[in-house]
Amino acid sequence: MSRRKLVESAAEQEAREAGLTGHCAALSVALRAQHIIDTGQVEQPEQDLIRAYTQARQLAGPFEERLRLAKWPGGVQAQARPNKVKSLERLVEKYLYARTALVVPVDILGAKVVVDSLWGMYDVAAYVQRVFPVVAYRDRVVRPQSSGYRDLQFVLDVNGHYTELKVMHAMIDELDGFEHRLYEIRRGLQAKESEQQANMVIETEEVDLNLEDADFGDPVLTPIEQLVLDTLDATSADLFNQAWKMILAAEALQRQEGGSP
Structure with missing residues (x-):
């Protein structure tokens, strides 16, 4: 069996163990094969916190407009962060007290798409690349965070600034x-x-x-x-x-x- 087939087989097994079936399991495997860079492997291109924050503020309007104009599957709407960007106070706190290397986060600018079904989540996830270039992807439905939190997490390239998009189930x-x-x-x-x-x-x-x-x-x-x-x-x-x-x-x-x- 080829390495690709082995990887896909392992991904399918993980999807099944997480409780996914049919359409969802197939899309989970396909998305992981398509977007092979994990969100934990990328860093914000601009590593000066203030410059990155300024970029995010400047891009917030165009980013929100592209989210609004996208024809998301099922007629759902993407929601940009309520305050446009993460607060500078919170960014400084994360930056100063990080337990790992001090890096500028990729979620200064962020958005979410909330749907009411798992298959709807994966349909939206498959559509994301039509709206923005995808830099990295993590299936946190199949591999949840230690807290048990689950979503489909993307890092997107918005005019050279990396931003986070989360596809979430309405219950979560x-x-x-x-x-x-x-x-x-x-x-x-x-x-x-x-x-x-x-x-x-x-x-x-x-x-x-x-x-x-x-x-x-x-x-x-x-x-x-x-x-x-x-x-x-x-x-x-x-x-x-x-x-x-x-x-x-x-x-x-x-x-x-x-x-x-």
Whole structure:
């Protein structure tokens, strides 16, 4: 069996294990074969945060217009970010307290397309390349985030500036509105943890200690803060997993009634 066939076979197995059937599973495999660059492998071309933010502000209007004029399958509408671009305060926070290399994010400018079925999600995803050049793609339906969150994520090229487009199921979108409040609490605790760890590393480097042997003292978070963080992580995962079961049940019912491919 050729390498391509092996990859497609593995992708189909993953799609089936995630609960996809028929049309959805076939499109999942086809999209992954077509868009082989993963969203985690690309970086914003402009690596100066302020310049990238300025680009996003300038492109927000044309980007929203192209989204509006596109003839999305099923007559759905794409929704640009409510405030046009991600807030500069949030960008600086992510930039300063990133747990990995400091890179300018690709979601300063962003949009989503919300549909009410899995097959509708994949139909929209197959159409995206007709509207914008696709730089990267990740099937987070088949490979969800650690929180259980699922969507189809694209990185698009908008006049040389990379932007994010998410194709979402309506149930996940609705739940995300509630879960985001939990996320804000988690984000605050994680930012505190990251900031204090970074400060301790800087202090250690200033006194020229071996980082591997350094003693960082007490935990960064208090026991209660750590309890909250761990509990919220588990709660978010449970919410998204329950929503996914509801989506699969609704899809199964539609197939029984002949309403989905």
